[in-house]
Amino acid sequence: MIAKFEYTTLVATEDIQQLGSILEQCFIMSPGDSETYINRVGSENFRIIYRDEQVAGGLGIISMGQWWGGQRVPMAGIAAVGIAPEYRGGGAAIALVQHTLQELYTQEVPISVLYPATQQLYRKAGYEQAGSFCIWEIPTESVQVREQTLPLQSVDVSNHEIFHDLYHQQAKLIHGYLDRNQVIWQGLIRPDSQETVYGYLIGTKEQPQGYIIVSQHSTKDGAILQVRDWVILTAAAAQTFWSFVSNHRSQIEQVRWKSSVIDSLTLLLPEQNAKIHSHERWMLRVIDVVKALEVRGYPPGIQAELHLAVQDDLLAANNGKFILSVANGRGEVIKGGKGEFQLDIRALAPLYTSLFTPHHLQMAGKLNATETALSAATQIFAGESPWMTNFF
Numbered sequence: 079m080i081a082k083f084e085y086t087t088l089v090a091t092e093d094i095q096q097l098g099s100i101l102e103q104c105f106i107m108s109p110g111d112s113e114t115y116i117n118r119v120g121s122e123n124f125r126i127i128y129r130d131e132q133v134a135g136g137l138g139i140i141s142m143g144q145w146w147g148g149q150r151v152p153m154a155g156i157a158a159v160g161i162a163p164e165y166r167g168g169g170a171a172i173a174l175v176q177h178t179l180q181e182l183y184t185q186e187v188p189i190s191v192l193y194p195a196t197q198q199l200y201r202k203a204g205y206e207q208a209g210s211f212c213i214w215e216i217p218t219e220s221v222q223v224r225e226q227t228l229p230l231q232s233v234d235v236s237n238h239e240i241f242h243d244l245y246h247q248q249a250k251l252i253h254g255y256l257d258r259n260q261v262i263w264q265g266l267i268r269p270d271s272q273e274t275v276y277g278y279l280i281g282t283k284e285q286p287q288g289y290i291i292v293s294q295h296s297t298k299d300g301a302i303l304q305v306r307d308w309v310i311l312t313a314a315a316a317q318t319f320w321s322f323v324s325n326h327r328s329q330i331e332q333v334r335w336k337s338s339v340i341d342s343l344t345l346l347l348p349e350q351n352a353k354i355h356s357h358e359r360w361m362l363r364v365i366d367v368v369k370a371l372e373v374r375g376y377p378p379g380i381q382a383e384l385h386l387a388v389q390d391d392l393l394a395a396n397n398g399k400f401i402l403s404v405a406n407g408r409g410e411v412i413k414g415g416k417g418e419f420q421l422d423i424r425a426l427a428p429l430y431t432s433l434f435t436p437h438h439l440q441m442a443g444k445l446n447a448t449e450t451a452l453s454a455a456t457q458i459f460a461g462e463s464p465w466m467t468n469f470f
Contacts, residue, residue, distance in 0.1 A: 098112035101160045142261075144191065146430070147407070151189055171199055189362055193358070194360075208431040209360050231283050234277070238263045248288075254464030266307055267291065290308050308335060337465070362427040364396070364427060375408070382404050384455050386421070
């Protein structure tokens with residue numbers, strides 16, 4: 079299938095224009111929005127695929143990191159996968175993604191993450207469900223948290239560097255959080271049409287304990303306060319977060335924020351009035367089995383050994399038997415072993431991220447393992463449900 083297409087970087091001006099037109103049609107953008115997006119990501123970070131000497135489609139690669147078990151794992155985010163209507167259904171999309179994965183493997187990138195428009199396509203390329211993107215909602219009048227325990231300092235969000243250290247302190251503790259690059263930060267603070275983005279430090283400027291970035295939206299159902307991003311590092315900061323939200327009750331009907339499917343912030347609320355407004359799962363692809371397993375962190379205090387047998391139809395180096403030895407929160411991988419834990423590269427993704435337990439995966443027919451191997455894998459990949467706050 080790959081041989082039908084030519085894969086290359088995005089260089090020529092006419093190719094940039096053609097890809098921009100494709101993306102605007104695929105994602106229902108306003109004229110010119112694709113140029114802004116390509117410039118923000120960087121044209122050098124786009125890949126395109128030709129068919130019959132015409133641009134059939136393309137995608138963007140956003141190089142960043144992701145936190146797994148307290149360790150940063152280099153990660154390639156795949157964004158803006160778009161195929162021209164006349165080339166859809168002919169294999170252009172899968173060829174584009176497969177070429178990209180092969181390129182990323184040569185660059186020694188351990189994992190890749192994306193938000194799927196369709197799971198079937200990306201599953202063919204070895205991606206699988208791996209974590210959550212969840213938006214919660216609550217009526218502001220239901221918050222009923224009045225006491226503000228810390229001061230709030232209004233800040234200019236265009237100077238987003240002021241948030242970086244606070245974000246890093248929280249991100250490294252959360253399973254699946256991004257180590258953001260400039261593309262992600264710029265998208266976070268960039269206002270949509272007819273809105274303003276506001277930022278507040280929680281605590282003093284000298285000793286902040288978190289921050290809130292918000293925007294306000296008028297809808298037919300009333301005004302909404304959208305929490306674009308937040309960091310809460312202390313109990314006092316959590317109290318102040320809800321007090322800030324509650325103080326909008328005279329003007330705002332609903333507040334929405336991004337969090338885990340199991341949101342600990344809601345423990346501070348007097349009643350269970352908060353509901354999940356929307357929930358979707360992002361997908362992950364293990365590109366290099368050895369590197370991915372060795373770079374990630376593991377539960378401290380666990381000493382265990384897992385004998386894997388992995389099948390990968392695209393990247394041959396991932397095929398075979400591997401022994402993962404875990405001690406002191408770190409992993410070491412060598413080739414060989416008994417192959418007692420058998421799975422394909424897709425099933426490795428939700429195991430790697432702790433989205434599903436080994437038992438759940440075996441019940442779903444995604445792996446075949448001995449009881450000894452299941453027990454070892456359960457200890458090794460124990461972790462909180464993975465999530466992130468950024469859509470890309």
